[in-house]
Amino acid sequence: MINERVMRVWAQIGKHSQGAPATLAHVCAATVAGVNVDGAGVTIMTSSTARDVVHTSDRVAADLEEWQLTYGQGPCVDAFARGGPVMALDLRSLESLTRWPVFTPAALDSGARAVFALPLQIGAIRLGVLDLYRARPGAMSSYELADALAFAEATALMVIDDAAGLQPDTAELAWQRDDPTAHQVQVHQATGMIVAQLGTSAEAAFARLRAYAYAHDRRLGDVARDVVERRLRFEPDLARESHDSDEETA
Amino acid sequence: MSERELAEAFVELADTLVDDFDLMDFLHQVTVRCAQVLGVAAAGVLLTDQRGALRVAAASTEQTRLLELLQLQTDEGPCPECFHSGRPVEVADLSTAADRWPRFVAQARESGFASVHALPMRLRTDLIGALNLFGGQPGALDERTIQLGQALADVATIGLLQARAIRHHETLAEQLQTALNSRIIIEQAKGVIAERRRVDMDEAFELLRDSARRRNQRLSELARAVVDGSDALWLTQPAPAAPERAPIPLRRSDGSVG
Numbered sequence: 040m041i042n043e044r045v046m047r048v049w050a051q052i053g054k055h056s057q058g059a060p061a062t063l064a065h066v067c068a069a070t071v072a073g074v075n076v077d078g079a080g081v082t083i084m085t086s087s088t089a090r091d092v093v094h095t096s097d098r099v100a101a102d103l104e105e106w107q108l109t110y111g112q113g114p115c116v117d118a119f120a121r122g123g124p125v126m127a128l129d130l131r132s133l134e135s136l137t138r139w140p141v142f143t144p145a146a147l148d149s150g151a152r153a154v155f156a157l158p159l160q161i162g163a164i165r166l167g168v169l170d171l172y173r174a175r176p177g178a179m180s181s182y183e184l185a186d187a188l189a190f191a192e193a194t195a196l197m198v199i200d201d202a203a204g205l206q207p208d209t210a211e212l213a214w215q216r217d218d219p220t221a222h223q224v225q226v227h228q229a230t231g232m233i234v235a236q237l238g239t240s241a242e243a244a245f246a247r248l249r250a251y252a253y254a255h256d257r258r259l260g261d262v263a264r265d266v267v268e269r270r271l272r273f274e275p276d277l278a279r280e281s282h283d284s285d286e287e288t289a
Numbered sequence: 290m291s292e293r294e295l296a297e298a299f300v301e302l303a304d305t306l307v308d309d310f311d312l313m314d315f316l317h318q319v320t321v322r323c324a325q326v327l328g329v330a331a332a333g334v335l336l337t338d339q340r341g342a343l344r345v346a347a348a349s350t351e352q353t354r355l356l357e358l359l360q361l362q363t364d365e366g367p368c369p370e371c372f373h374s375g376r377p378v379e380v381a382d383l384s385t386a387a388d389r390w391p392r393f394v395a396q397a398r399e400s401g402f403a404s405v406h407a408l409p410m411r412l413r414t415d416l417i418g419a420l421n422l423f424g425g426q427p428g429a430l431d432e433r434t435i436q437l438g439q440a441l442a443d444v445a446t447i448g449l450l451q452a453r454a455i456r457h458h459e460t461l462a463e464q465l466q467t468a469l470n471s472r473i474i475i476e477q478a479k480g481v482i483a484e485r486r487r488v489d490m491d492e493a494f495e496l497l498r499d500s501a502r503r504r505n506q507r508l509s510e511l512a513r514a515v516v517d518g519s520d521a522l523w524l525t526q527p528a529p530a531a532p533e534r535a536p537i538p539l540r541r542s543d544g545s546v547g
Binding site: 121122123124125126160161162163181184185188189219222223224225227228229230231232233234235236240241267 | 485
């Protein structure tokens with residue numbers, strides 16, 4: 040069940056943060072231990088050209104981010120551009136060399152053999168990439184992949200809340216925000232509606248939706264339904280929401 | 290359904306596959322064709338999120354009720370059962386299945402459905418999702434219709450494979466995750482359009498899809514541009530005339546609808 044996996048992932052993050060507010064460093068450490076990789080790095084991208092390496096777990100992971108930043112190529116660059124994971128299962132393959140001619144030898148030199156780049160994204164919201172590497176070639180098991188994807192999702196939510204100024208909580212509290220209703224189509228539809236209502240980015244719109252749900256102690260899916268059914272509107276100037284008790288909303 | 294219609298459906302889908310196509314648009318076409326060719330009221334494709342749950346990827350109509358019914362199967366319903374067993378699930382009469390899936394059956398019946406079938410989407414040994422067929426009347430689909438349905442489910446699977454073969458021998462994980470994220474972008478774009486145009490989500494999807502077809506643009510790319518605000522179409526231009534539901538646009542490459 041998805042909730043068990045989400046709970047386990049947050050519990051692992053919590054083990055590393057030990058009651059303190061969870062940070063990207065904790066997420067990286069938990070991911071490395073949880074999915075059996077040798078290192079992890081998080082890169083946040085403010086646009087397709089502006090990047091910021093936020094945390095790397097070791098020297099090799101730092102090198103990998105560095106090479107991609109310097110050469111403008113690599114699995115992480117592609118994952119961000121394409122909006123899907125990019126799995127370089129063996130950097131010694133001709134395929135890797137053809138695809139990333141400058142990055143591949145540099146990454147091998149640094150000690151990486153396989154790289155798994157998982158985008159931090161929710162639809163059109165593109166935040167960055169979680170890069171995992173192994174010193175040995177080969178794919179992740181389906182179990183490891185499932186956990187890695189859950190770690191990437193947890194990281195994405197953390198980045199969004201952090202950027203929105205929602206104080207990062209302890210992992211124990213944070214996982215409660217990892218609401219299963221967040222996957223309902225209405226949440227994404229509501230995000231789009233708030234984009235139009237506030238004239239803002241999808242990231243900011245999603246953060247507002249989440250902030251509203253926490254503040255009112257409601258499930259994200261239920262708040263989203265109110266937005267989609269036009270019972271709740273977000274107002275740009277007042278930084279408040281108008282909740283109509285009437286059926287009609289102006 | 291005539292042999293001719295059936296042949297046309299497969300020709301059209303096969304034709305799309307040799308082109309550089311948009312996976313989201315393709316899966317939508319498959320579900321629309323399923324409804325027509327198999328004579329069912331609605332069809333939907335669910336794909337595995339590889340974390341233990343199924344997610345909505347496409348539906349023959351974008352009616353919110355249908356999307357909700359499909360997404361309810363994150364928890365219970367014939368699709369998860371089909372997905373976990375790898376075998377077709379047939380419920381000729383939903384009223385007999387209320388104990389098995391109470392929430393799913395209640396909502397399906399409320400939406401006017403009386404029967405449901407789920408067919409596995411399989412790639413070699415991997416199960417990647419399930420095709421859901423909803424009937425308006427009670428009754429099992431006959432064997433030939435099930436076979437046709439399975440063939441269409443396989444075509445949907447081939448679409449996924451084909452899309453990844455086109456680009457860099459992607460892994461299945463890469464393709465599935467990209468497809469599910471594209472679906473989210475479409476939902477976000479529907480929201481933007483629904484708000485700007487004061488239309489409902491179904492109309493928003495029609496507007497988005499028709500606009501993509503008219504401009505010969507990929508559905509997911511236009512959706513992203515709408516959410517990013519880099520496509521201001523929805524701000525300035527009047528809404529194109531809403532098309533009739535009936536004839537399904539066959540191809541986008543010729544720029545025509547219908």
